[in-house]
Amino acid sequence: MAREGSGTAMPAPAMTLEVTVVSAEGVRVASGRPLCRGAYAVVHTASSSAPTRADADADCHGFPYWAEAVRVALPAGAPALDVEICRARAGSGGRPAAEPVAAARVPVEDFTVGPPGHLHCLSYRLFDSGRCGVRRRNGIVNITVRRIDGAPPAQGKAPAPPAGKAVDAAGPSGSGVSCCAAAAGRGKPAAPAGAVMGYPVGC
């Protein structure tokens, strides 16, 4: 198996990662109702935490969308990073309180295979946060991870879209999960995960 750099015997070196939290699906809050508003994601590593902005949609029906990239540092030997979905609620005394809703663990092996600069499109099962005992499944989160220390991205990216804004939307043959990489600075907005493609009706 082509394991570049981190063999099973060697612990992973320290890395800088660009994690884009794209969206989540089927997320429910503690009461069992679908996540409504104010959802944001936080990427935790052993040495840093980086939140995204809150989803601006007034009611995302459990399908929040961010497509926001954050940078985190992963210390050497760290086995994983965590992605947590939280929501901001009006706490007591008027100050907003953060309520963790669901979280997923991303093992380092999942983004250390393949060449450096490879954009890893990953999806994980979310589990309820802040509950001891039985952890209930709570939807799915879609992220992309790219290692940004070291070599620049290796993909052939000679831009050649014809005139007009090329719309990169979720492909038609897929499970409806969109793994759009709206990497900062690339300047090409991807259509949101929920964009209807105009392809088959069926559902």
Next chain:
Amino acid sequence: MGNCCSDEAGHGGAHPVGPAAAKAAQAASAAADRFLRSRGAGASTQIELSLSASNLGDQEYFPKSNPMVVVYSKRKDGPLEEIGRSEVTLNSLNPSWMTKISVQYQFEVLQPLVFQVFDIDPQLHDVSEKMLKLEEQQFLGEATCLLSEVVTKRDRLLTLKLGVSEHNLPNPSKFGELTVQAEESAGSKAIMEMVFRCSDLEIKDLLTKSDPFLLISRISDSGMPVPICKTEVRKNDLNPRWKPVILNLQQIGSKENPLIIECFNFSSNGKHDLVGKIVKSVAELENMYHRQNGEHFFVPASNAHECHSKEVLKSQLYVEKYVESNRHTFLDYISAGCQLNFMVGVDFTASNGNPRLPDSLHYIDPSGRPNVYQKAILEIGDVLQYYDPAKRFPSWGFGARPIDGPVSHCFNLNGSTYQPEVDGIQGIMSAYISALRNVSLAGPTLFGQLIGTAMAIASQSLADNQQKYFILLIVTDGVVTDFQETIDAIIRASDFPMSIIVIGVGGADFKEMEFLDPNKGEKLESSTGRVASRDMIQFAPMKDVQGSGVSTVQSLLAEIPGQFMTYMRTREIQTVSI
């Protein structure tokens, strides 16, 4: 699942369309089903061929020539069927015909084309091309090629030597050359992104909630509405603004064709009430956007309380956004140099039966009739080989014991210790046959190592900056024993440029393999909580298909362009400019 409508209500099941008459609803579902099967963003697209020729005829004896070319498609072992013919070019031995011939490109089938060039009698220069009787004209040469051979060329240009006819036409003494250039028709690339908004929706029944969604249909030749796409459901919203809808010009024909836009009130029991309807063409919608005009919904007469006229509602539809652009299609990537690399894994488990006995699935018939394994490999390989100029195919076997060795779950079919590649489809066949003599069938049926090895090749290709997409075909006679390991391997592989096709042969019950079928199984989940981020594996049992119709193998191949495009789009991989 091919559906990509964002139905935010989160319900997973299929729901019929509206309370229209049962027959119309059935027709709509059948049409939607056909759409589902023909999906794939480029699995089927219209191509226009431009033709030219040089050095036609014998300059010494026939200095003047009025050539015309006729294009046929060759049905499987069948007669030629004319697709089109060019105009007659007067007095030229190096014609460049203006008429473009339209062909429907289908990724999943071999599409042989036959070109015949004729010299038209100058006395017939007034007769329309269609009326010309070809048997009476001077034959100048014939050429054959596959449509996939043309579109996989760098500039979609293929030059063929004209030669003798295989179809009983008298031969000229000297032959020239024919050049075929393929171009995707403009409609296939043009897409329109629109955002719709409604005001003041009236839901008649005050007791139900208002959860509106839009369904957009085009009108087929027979007058029946054919659904094209729908928006997500907006919950409890009387002034909904839906997420963008993207339409492809090829789906609707032309911007002037009328579209039916119906607003339904979503109901979880599947019986959605029609709220209102609008009929507008895309050109009119564009107009509505520019002028920010609204258009009132109406309720057709049969649904309205008054039975004699349609009822115009106060709710209006607005077009908040309208953007036209061009998308990259599957063929754009192919012509830009993206290759599809075929890889094969063959099941050598003991359940296949002793290969020397005629009832074994691995029996090599001395008459040359292919066994099921050979058939599966040939059907898929024959189509895919044209998308790989080098035609070096990694081939493996699994579940067998090479001579004096332990059971291997991934051994090179060519017998080499170092590298798994063979040359061409014939290379796969010879390696397969010789492997059968050199290994003892064993077991169990494990896919994990095979998928991992294929994934390593895909990963290495990425590291080498190659524009390759890999398609691994696994032919097996049984059910996998390592479910979780297979799932883990598939999920890891989904992050790389590859697709997996699994074909089940023989009479086993493949019910437990349905977990690989995206239409039947659930989302694949690994042992570490990771789920597949895209659909890249399919399974189907290979049935003996008699007669016409889409074979199992064809429907598996038809998914590939869509899976390829999903991979490319989500990673924003651009095609390299030519």
